[in-house]
Amino acid sequence: xxxxxxxxxxxxYGWIIALLAIVGIGFGIYLMQxxxxxxxxxxxxxxxxxxxxxxxxxxxxxxxxxxxVVTPYYLHNYKxxxxxxxxGEFLAIAAISMCLMFILVDLxxxxxxxxxxxxxxxxSVLFWDMIVLNGYLFLNIVIGWNVLEAExxxxxxxxxxxxxxxxxxxxxxxxxTVTAFLYCGLPGRGFWLTAxxxxxxxxxxxxxxxxLLILLCLIIRKVTNFDPGKxxxxxxxxxxxxxxxxxxxxxxxxxxxVFYSQIPEHMDHLxxxxxxxxxxxxxVGWMWSSMALMLVGIILLVNPFTRKNETTLAVGCGxxxxxxxxxxxxxxxxxxxxxxxxxxxTEYAPTLPEIGITLAVWAAGFLILTIFYxxxxxxxxxxxx
Amino acid sequence: MENSRRRFLEMLGIAAVAAxxxxxxxxxxxxxGSATPEPSxxxxxxELKAKQWAMVIDTRKIEKASDLEPIIEACHKLHNVPHxxxxxxxxxWIWEEEYIHAFPxxxxxxxxxxxxxxxFLVLCNHxxxxxxxxxxxxxxxxxxxxxxxxxMDFHRCIGCRFCMAACPYGARSFNFRDPRPFIKETxxxxxxxxxxxxxxxxxxxxxxxxxxxxxCVEASNGILTFGDLYDEESDVRKLLKENFSIRRKQSLGTExxxxxxx
Amino acid sequence: xxxxxxxxxxxxxxxxIVTFPFWYNLGKAAPGPDIKLTEKAKAAKTCVMPTSYMxxxxxxxxxxxxxxxxxxxxxxxxxxxxxxxxxxxxxxCLDCHSNKADFCDKCHNYxxxxxxxxxxxxxxxxxxx
Numbered sequence: 126x127x128x129x130x131x132x133x134x135x136x137x138y139g140w141i142i143a144l145l146a147i148v149g150i151g152f153g154i155y156l157m158q159x160x161x162x163x164x165x166x167x168x169x170x171x172x173x174x175x176x177x178x179x180x181x182x183x184x185x186x187x188x189x190x191x192x193x194v195v196t197p198y199y200l201h202n203y204k205x206x207x208x209x210x211x212x213g214e215f216l217a218i219a220a221i222s223m224c225l226m227f228i229l230v231d232l233x234x235x236x237x238x239x240x241x242x243x244x245x246x247x248x249s250v251l252f253w254d255m256i257v258l259n260g261y262l263f264l265n266i267v268i269g270w271n272v273l274e275a276e277x278x279x280x281x282x283x284x285x286x287x288x289x290x291x292x293x294x295x296x297x298x299x300x301x302t303v304t305a306f307l308y309c310g311l312p313g314r315g316f317w318l319t320a321x322x323x324x325x326x327x328x329x330x331x332x333x334x335x336x337l338l339i340l341l342c343l344i345i346r347k348v349t350n351f352d353p354g355k356x357x358x359x360x361x362x363x364x365x366x367x368x369x370x371x372x373x374x375x376x377x378x379x380x381x382x383v384f385y386s387q388i389p390e391h392m393d394h395l396x397x398x399x400x401x402x403x404x405x406x407x408x409v410g411w412m413w414s415s416m417a418l419m420l421v422g423i424i425l426l427v428n429p430f431t432r433k434n435e436t437t438l439a440v441g442c443g444x445x446x447x448x449x450x451x452x453x454x455x456x457x458x459x460x461x462x463x464x465x466x467x468x469x470x471t472e473y474a475p476t477l478p479e480i481g482i483t484l485a486v487w488a489a490g491f492l493i494l495t496i497f498y499x500x501x502x503x504x505x506x507x508x509x510x
Numbered sequence: 511m512e513n514s515r516r517r518f519l520e521m522l523g524i525a526a527v528a529a530x531x532x533x534x535x536x537x538x539x540x541x542x543g544s545a546t547p548e549p550s551x552x553x554x555x556x557e558l559k560a561k562q563w564a565m566v567i568d569t570r571k572i573e574k575a576s577d578l579e580p581i582i583e584a585c586h587k588l589h590n591v592p593h594x595x596x597x598x599x600x601x602x603w604i605w606e607e608e609y610i611h612a613f614p615x616x617x618x619x620x621x622x623x624x625x626x627x628x629x630f631l632v633l634c635n636h637x638x639x640x641x642x643x644x645x646x647x648x649x650x651x652x653x654x655x656x657x658x659x660x661x662m663d664f665h666r667c668i669g670c671r672f673c674m675a676a677c678p679y680g681a682r683s684f685n686f687r688d689p690r691p692f693i694k695e696t697x698x699x700x701x702x703x704x705x706x707x708x709x710x711x712x713x714x715x716x717x718x719x720x721x722x723x724x725x726c727v728e729a730s731n732g733i734l735t736f737g738d739l740y741d742e743e744s745d746v747r748k749l750l751k752e753n754f755s756i757r758r759k760q761s762l763g764t765e766x767x768x769x770x771x772x
Numbered sequence: 773x774x775x776x777x778x779x780x781x782x783x784x785x786x787x788x789i790v791t792f793p794f795w796y797n798l799g800k801a802a803p804g805p806d807i808k809l810t811e812k813a814k815a816a817k818t819c820v821m822p823t824s825y826m827x828x829x830x831x832x833x834x835x836x837x838x839x840x841x842x843x844x845x846x847x848x849x850x851x852x853x854x855x856x857x858x859x860x861x862x863x864x865c866l867d868c869h870s871n872k873a874d875f876c877d878k879c880h881n882y883x884x885x886x887x888x889x890x891x892x893x894x895x896x897x898x899x900x901x
Contacts, residue, residue, distance in 0.1 A: 164599055168598070172670045231670070249672070
């Protein structure tokens with residue numbers, strides 16, 4: 126099927142070359158980072174995880190979001206989604222690939238990466254995260270590939286795929302739960318030390334993932350001969366609407382507990398993010414924008430008139446994607462490190478090289494996504510005749 | 511002796527899986543015949559032993575920052591700890607903090623003048639229940655069974671910095687760049703670190719192994735006392751028996767092994 | 773099949789590139805490294821283990837040393853003759869072999885290995901530079 130991915134128009138090649146160029150530049154910057162050390166990033170002794178790990182966290186969510194098309198189709202026999210499950214699965218593959226790349230670029234000694242396998246450590250959540258992420262990647266590749274190939278050959282997919290599909294559903298929940306456990310099991314980090322963190326991560330995942338999928342469906346309809354379908358997009362929109370409401374609700378639960386109990390170790394981080402702390406307020410504008418964007422998203426997606434209009438729907442999905450990205454990709458990680466365990470305030474901002482490497486990983490992810498989607502749509506067009 | 515030989519050979523088994531060293535001993539045995547005594551490893555004769563090493567910091571003996579300077583200096587010089595002007599890249603094993611930063615969860619108002627003004631010495635607490643060890647995905651940081659020291663294996667650390675997020679005491683530093691150019695005077699008998707690994711205080715294991723007290727204790731003029739927490743006769747236990755002491759963030763259940771007499 | 777000539781040309785180019793290092797180095801065998809011992813090392817006659825063993829397996833021995841020192845707090849090595857040594861690269865190995873450039877590096881360069889021991893361990897503890 127790979128041959129479908131390399132036959133395309135001039136525009137298609139232009140897009141691929143543009144992505145490759147960004148990847149190339151970013152790789153060059155990464156070589157610089159490899160030579161100098163992580164000192165070229167904005168991270169510090171106090172804020173020891175930054176942009177890379179935040180992107181990783183957000184993208185685990187996008188990957189898990191793919192399950193929102195898989196579950197209705199395979200578990201509840203919701204036929205309409207049969208047309209787009211492959212898009213959800215391939216989005217998950219691209220997102221997980223980005224996650225793994227972000228972890229890799231964040232390591233101080235990437236050459237020793239396989240020490241994680243050489244000295245397996247079940248008491249470390251990172252060990253389990255490595256297992257669930259790679260497992261999910263593997264599941265989606267096997268399932269996606271086989272189902273698509275069967276569709277191309279006009280056959281039913283092999284029966285041994287079925288149990289893997291069922292397994293992939295709880296597994297999707299698993300990847301984001303384990304990722305939340307990376308943070309919420311740490312004593313002395315009040316911002317993350319909350320049982321609502323994993324549910325909150327999942328809710329934002331099930332909003333951000335399908336929101337991106339809707340946008341991708343709209344783009345696919347525009348640039349190819351394949352129409353993912355109006356009903357499909359509307360069903361996804363309802364999922365996004367519920368998930369983003371839940372996400373904001375979970376967040377407000379956290380806000381209540383933190384500000385009603387008034388325990389400083391938990392309160393100070395939220396104060397820093399939303400009001401500034403001892404005069405440090407670089408994230409305040411971002412966090413309120415995030416809240417505003419999510420609110421606009423809720424209004425546009427819950428209201429049936431704006432949801433059914435695909436223009437306002439696209440705007441709604443866009444603002445939800447950006448809003449959840451700011452929440453998780455910007456605030457969630459630095460927010461947990463400021464103030465530090467010794468109650469010092471060291472602020473964090475990514476540096477240019479750091480942003481360059483980050484963009485390159487995103488570009489590499491979109492390259493993977495483009496190639497897989499090209500293949501899937503090629504098959505769809507072929508089958509339809 | 512017998513015990514250590516057995517352990518060394520066991521170790522070989524483990525290492526053989528990990529690094530393929532089995533041929534070493536096969537080749538060795540083939541060359542020398544099986545009758546040759548096998549090489550072994552053991553502990554040094556003067557090694558200081560304890561079930562759990564602990565430190566008591568008598569803050570009553572601290573008046574001003576200059577009381578702590580020689581202590582910090584002794585440690586950082588001995589262990590080739592670099593000095594960075596850039597605060598972001600800072601590396602420290604033992605340093606001073608004000609009371610409200612050393613004990614941020616117990617911010618007592620209207621502190622007495624003395625506590626308010628004196629610098630507190632902070633370092634790795636060598637917790638009995640260390641969250642950093644729980645977090646490490648490669649066992650590069652581990653709690654040494656024999657004496658409870660929370661160790662760093664710099665050879666194994668992959669630089670994921672999970673331990674830094676897990677430590678509630680900010681005791682860990684990361685080598686954001688090559689530290690060598692920032693070491694003023696290098697102690698040639700102790701290694702430096704390389705970029706990309708995490709480091710921290712190790713209770714001077716290299717000194718305990720040859721029967722010496724940690725360098726900070728030796729330089730402290732009686733401010734610091736070091737000993738076995740589970741030996742009732744030890745100096746630290748005697749001090750703890752006679753004086754009221756506190757530990758940092760006790761409510762987290764990490765069981766720090768550094769005690770402060772206030 | 774009109775592609776035969778393209779395939780054949782491709783194969784020829786492929787093999788030419790793959791075998792290039794062999795052609796290029798034909799008849800130019802590099803001489804083995806000439807390793808120098810310090811006076812101290814000469815006087816000691818034998819290392820912690822027999823020379824043939826050290827020559828082939830010193831890295832495995834060092835690996836075991838570091839494992840035992842760092843992880844098991846065992847710092848004394850007893851060799852087959854019952855002689856004891858402090859297991860330390862900087863303080864034992866380099867005490868005798870204080871000429872890293874003429875001893876370690878020569879062989880490592882020859883065999884094109886780049887151990888990162890020296891990123892941390894000081895390479896010349898005794899030698900005044």
